Amino acid sequence: MRFKYILPVFLLVLLAVQTVKAQSEIQVDILNNFNFGKVAISGWSGSVSIEVANGAFNRVATGSVELKNLGNYSPATLKFYSPTKNFDVLQLVLPGEVTLTRQGGSQTRTIYNITAWPSPPYYSIKKGVTVYMGGTIQLADYLTNPGGIYTGNLTFTVVYE
Numbered sequence: 001m002r003f004k005y006i007l008p009v010f011l012l013v014l015l016a017v018q019t020v021k022a023q024s025e026i027q028v029d030i031l032n033n034f035n036f037g038k039v040a041i042s043g044w045s046g047s048v049s050i051e052v053a054n055g056a057f058n059r060v061a062t063g064s065v066e067l068k069n070l071g072n073y074s075p076a077t078l079k080f081y082s083p084t085k086n087f088d089v090l091q092l093v094l095p096g097e098v099t100l101t102r103q104g105g106s107q108t109r110t111i112y113n114i115t116a117w118p119s120p121p122y123y124s125i126k127k128g129v130t131v132y133m134g135g136t137i138q139l140a141d142y143l144t145n146p147g148g149i150y151t152g153n154l155t156f157t158v159v160y161e
Contacts, residue, residue: 026087026160029079031130034111036137037073040066045140050075052117052134065139076154081128089122089129093157098135100150109150111135
């Protein structure tokens with residue numbers, strides 16, 4: 001017998017920045033961490049994606065995953081700016097995946113298919129540019145992936161001039 005359970009999937013991803021120049025020239029503020037929201041798993045597995053494209057943010061489930069609290073999720077949101085001069089961000093080099101570990105446990109999850117919208121280049125960022133990141137997590141049964149808060153580090157490179 002399979003049980004349906006509600007799994008809170010709040011993923012706190014601590015974002016870190018590496019740049020090709022001194023880090024004080026471009027600032028990155030983290031406005032929101034990834035929050036995949038609450039889901040229920042009625043079978044063995046599936047995935048939850050936060051899609052960010054063309055200014056529309058969607059949460060999509062596959063497999064035996066059902067979305068709960070439909071408005072309670074968010075993409076990771078960053079603001080790039082420069083306190084000194086108008087730089088152009090030419091490229092963001094995002095990781096292929098990020099491993100997260102459950103607080104108080106040893107279970108892990110992975111965010112993959114990480115995307116950014118809008119895509120670079122970002123011109124004249126002195127006043128600031130807000131960037132949204134989406135991604136996908138794979139979920140399995142409760143024993144494999146119990147609910148909770150999962151944390152990890154998402155490190156990316158900012159190439160600018």
